[in-house]
Ligand SMILES: Nc1ncnc2c1ncn2[C@@H]1O[C@H](COP(=O)(O)OP(=O)(O)OP(=O)(O)O)[C@@H](O)[C@H]1O
């Protein structure tokens with residue numbers, strides 16, 4: 226069997242398993258395409274008006290768009306890696322059988338990557354199309370309200386960026402997620418559907434070492450930036466680089482950081498059987514749980530960074546411009562607010578992609594645990610208790626991810642503000658965390674927890690106790 | 698036996714059909730029978746004769762197409778899903794052929810699951826009983842182990858401990874030794890037999906294996922979804938002869 230035949234049969238037989246990956250790829254591509262197309266439109270529009278340095282405007286918007294696209298595509302890639310790895314976990318029996326019949330692990334992995342390539346290509350073409358349509362719609366709305374925005378070009382070469390980035394990311398993700406194929410032994414074809422042991426975290430000394438190094442070096446940079454900031458605002462550049470480096474390190478370490486946090490949050494969810502079993506589920510596949518929440522960590526960290534930096538900066542400005550004209554200060558703070566809101570919205574899109582990933586991981590987990598859920602129903606779990614179990618698992622992920630994200634974001638945002646404005650402030654500067662933001666975080670976390678549990682709960686409550694007894 | 702036997706669970710005119718009107722499979726065909734209090738009852742019959750189906754409905758795991766079923770004095774046909782679930786939790790113990798245990802819980806956690814689900818901790822008397830079960834089933838130094846760290850026989854013993862822990866009205870076992878070797882099977886069967894003899898636990902067990910059924914006080918035979926024979930205790934050889942006869946007939 227060639228890897229391509231295998232991939233084709235898998236795609237034809239169960240196309241549904243790749244819908245989430247298709248959706249995630251398309252979301253990333255659509256987001257990037259819309260941003261870049263709108264940036265070009267605004268650039269063109271700026272060229273026709275009196276705004277000076279129009280080329281500069283367009284270039285700046287494009288660079289920002291690519292930055293946001295990069296964040297969204299990265300999160301999409303993590304989500305898709307997880308989806309593929311989880312799908313493979315559900316195919317263990319078949320893979321083992323193919324291995325018994327003589328297929329090599331390498332071929333099987335390549336076949337998974339072929340599936341990923343097909344999904345990536347379809348998803349990104351679809352997504353770019355949708356993104357372009359959104360940009361066209363923005364143009365229509367703009368013109369209707371008197372801003373002479375042009376119609377976006379269909380063959381704008383810049384659209385190749387989201388197309389290629391999304392397709393390649395999904396392909397790469399399927400290759401990385403497909404690595405799980407290599408751990409399947411032919412022996413596993415013989416074992417019946419038994420209680421599977423826990424996944425053990427593989428040791429990745431090189432990756433872990435590099436990540437620790439990045440965190441350490443980044444933290445030093447962040448600290449140095451803050452120190453420099455006491456005398457000049459150029460410290461913010463050093464702090465920015467330090468922050469980016471350390472955050473990349475934290476993401477690299479997320480597989481080690483997130484599971485223990487999940488464990489702590491899990492114990493806080495209560496001692497009832499549903500909560501305890503829900504919390505224990507996340508610990509079965511620590512890597513999977515980490516990947517399913519790291520997208521939320523990234524989004525929340527970045528948003529919190531902006532909000533805290535902006536609010537802290539405003540506090541400093543208010544304190545130091547006590548004598549300045551009021552309208553000037555108010556204007557400045559309104560600009561800060563608007564920019565923060567736009568940035569938060571754009572990063573929020575990555576959180577939406579992460580949410581899709583969380584839903585998908587939970588749902589696949591439920592489908593792979595059908596027998597176990599049937600057993601629980603047999604020995605006395607009511608449907609309500611099953612629902613509570615799934616919601617506990619989802620809440621644990623959502624709460625852990627936002628907690629980590631807010632903590633990191635406060636540190637980064639505060640450091641940024643200190644590095645930028647330390648030289649102009651008089652006394653000590655403490656991070657400002659607006660109450661409205663805290664409220665928003667709580668509401669969004671609760672919404673994510675409940676939304677993510679909706680679909681998997683429905684699947685889980687449909688499992689009958691007799692399902693536990695059906696020996697397949 | 699001197700005392701008249703009280704029925705602890707029974708079914709009346711119980712039928713179960715699968716599939717559509719045209720392609721209908723009748724798994725159970727108007728079966729009426731009862732399980733007696735304190736007895737160890739085995740259910741035998743050829744493959745596809747409806748043994749599992751009977752067990753599932755009588756234990757409140759599945760719904761009947763027609764007819765009625767009782768556990769204790771409660772009619773379970775017609776109960777809502779939540780009521781039925783709570784009844785299973787409190788009144789019925791289950792031992793299945795495999796996949797009996799929750800992988801994320803250790804042995805003790807699995808045994809205590811029915812109490813946890815009720816949101817209560819076992820009373821002192823219940824705890825003493827559970828400790829006795831753990832000791833008698835030879836699980837004393839295994840209580841902190843997870844299912845994947847246990848052998849097949851140990852897993853079945855944990856399942857039996859859980860099934861007995863709440864002192865349920867009835868324990869249902871479907872091929873509890875189906876996945877075990879013969880020495881381990883004998884162990885497990887003796888444990889079930891002891892539970893019935895020593896503690897008066899009512900047990901209903903489905904099995905293919907005449908050796909297993911020979912441990913029972915009473916053996917019921919199903920064929921083509923009907924009760925065809927009701928026998929007292931018998932040797933494995935006798936039971937094997939009866940089953941062969943039924944298989945030839947069908
Ligand atoms: N979910 C189902 N859908 C359709 N038919 C079913 C279903 N479950 C059972 N049957 C049919 O009902 C009949 C009785 O099945 P049941 O599982 O009760 O038999 P059994 O006596 O337990 O057999 P075995 O000894 O092989 O376990 C069989 O003909 C079976 O094919």
Ligand SMILES: [Mg+2]
Pocket residue numbers: 748749750
């Ligand atoms: Mg059966």
